[in-house]
Amino acid sequence: MRTAPNIIITGTPGVGKTVHCEQLAQDTGLRHLSINKVAKDRDCFESYDDELGSWVIDEDKLLDAIEDQVLQGGYLIDWHACDLFPKSWIDLVVVLRCPATDVFHDRLAGRGYHETKLQENVDAEIFGVLLEEAKEAFDEEIVVELNSEKDDEVESNCERIATWVESWKKNQAENADD
Ligand code: DAT
Numbered sequence: 001m002r003t004a005p006n007i008i009i010t011g012t013p014g015v016g017k018t019v020h021c022e023q024l025a026q027d028t029g030l031r032h033l034s035i036n037k038v039a040k041d042r043d044c045f046e047s048y049d050d051e052l053g054s055w056v057i058d059e060d061k062l063l064d065a066i067e068d069q070v071l072q073g074g075y076l077i078d079w080h081a082c083d084l085f086p087k088s089w090i091d092l093v094v095v096l097r098c099p100a101t102d103v104f105h106d107r108l109a110g111r112g113y114h115e116t117k118l119q120e121n122v123d124a125e126i127f128g129v130l131l132e133e134a135k136e137a138f139d140e141e142i143v144v145e146l147n148s149e150k151d152d153e154v155e156s157n158c159e160r161i162a163t164w165v166e167s168w169k170k171n172q173a174e175n176a177d178d
Contacts, residue, residue, distance in 0.1 A: 001176065002073030004030060005168045006089055007161070010082045010134060011096035012125040014107045016148035020096065020161075021076045023154055027162045035079035038065055051116060059084045080130070083137035091168060093138050094161060095131045096148040103149055 007030065009017045021032040039045055039057050042065040046058040063084065069075070070089055077085065082093055098104040104125055108118045124130065134143045146157045 001172065002071075002091075003169065003172060004074030005091035005165060005172075006070055006073055006075045006077065007092045007094060007165075008077045008079070008082045008085060008090055008134075009094050009096065010079060011130050011148070012098075012104075012121050013080050014104065014111065014121060015096040015098050015125065016154065017078045017080070017096060019154055020094075020148065020157060021078045023158045024076055024161055027158050028165045030074050030076050030165065033066065033070070033075045033077050035062065035066075035077065038062065054117065082130070082134050085137075087138060090138065091142065092161075092164065093134045093143045094157075095134050095143065095145045096157075097128070097131070097145055098125060098149050099147065100149050101126060 007024075009021050009024075011017055018034070021034070024030060025032045035057075039055070039062055042061070044058050044062040044065060045055040047056045048054075049056055063086075070077070077090075098107070101122060105118070105122055108121055113121070131143075131145055146160070147153050148157065
């Protein structure tokens with residue numbers, strides 16, 4: 001049984017996953033698991049999508065690479081997809097959102113995304129693609145949607161998640177005693 005939870009922090013690229021995970025790692029002691037970094041370090045890329053200018057991941061290879069550590073619990077899994085992770089690994093799915101399209105557009109433009117990739121991500125955010133994916137892949141009661149438009153929301157979101165982590169741990173300890 002895990003003594004610390006595994007949380008997926010997901011959302012369209014640029015929505016704030018990295019800033020949330022870094023803050024949350026400090027606040028909760030959970031570890032930031034950047035899937036992008038694992039895929040690079042462990043060579044889990046399958047092919048390059050020229051049109052989108054991004055790599056396609058070998059999901060089986062990636063899951064093999066992280067399984068042993070994730071099953072121990074205590075990870076913040078940072079990735080712009082969530083339906084590849086087995087349900088049994090995951091205790092909470094946080095979907096970050098940026099409803100202000102102009103703010104979101106400027107963030108992605110600041111990253112130097114080319115037009116096709118930028119527009120695809122803006123559309124995905126408008127249509128809530130990641131939220132739908134999360135609700136289909138996991139039980140709806142473990143899926144939480146949080147806004148990440150302004151600076152102070154990072155703070156309040158992280159406080160909320162940290163409170164959830166504490167109560168999860170308390171429940172788990174009580175169940176272990178039973
Ligand atoms: P992701 O990891 O989802 O791709 P990020 O954490 O790198 O996104 O954030 C992208 C940029 O947007 C970065 O410059 C920080 C900024 N940002 C993210 N969330 C924000 C928020 N809630 N308020 C203000 N800026 C934010």
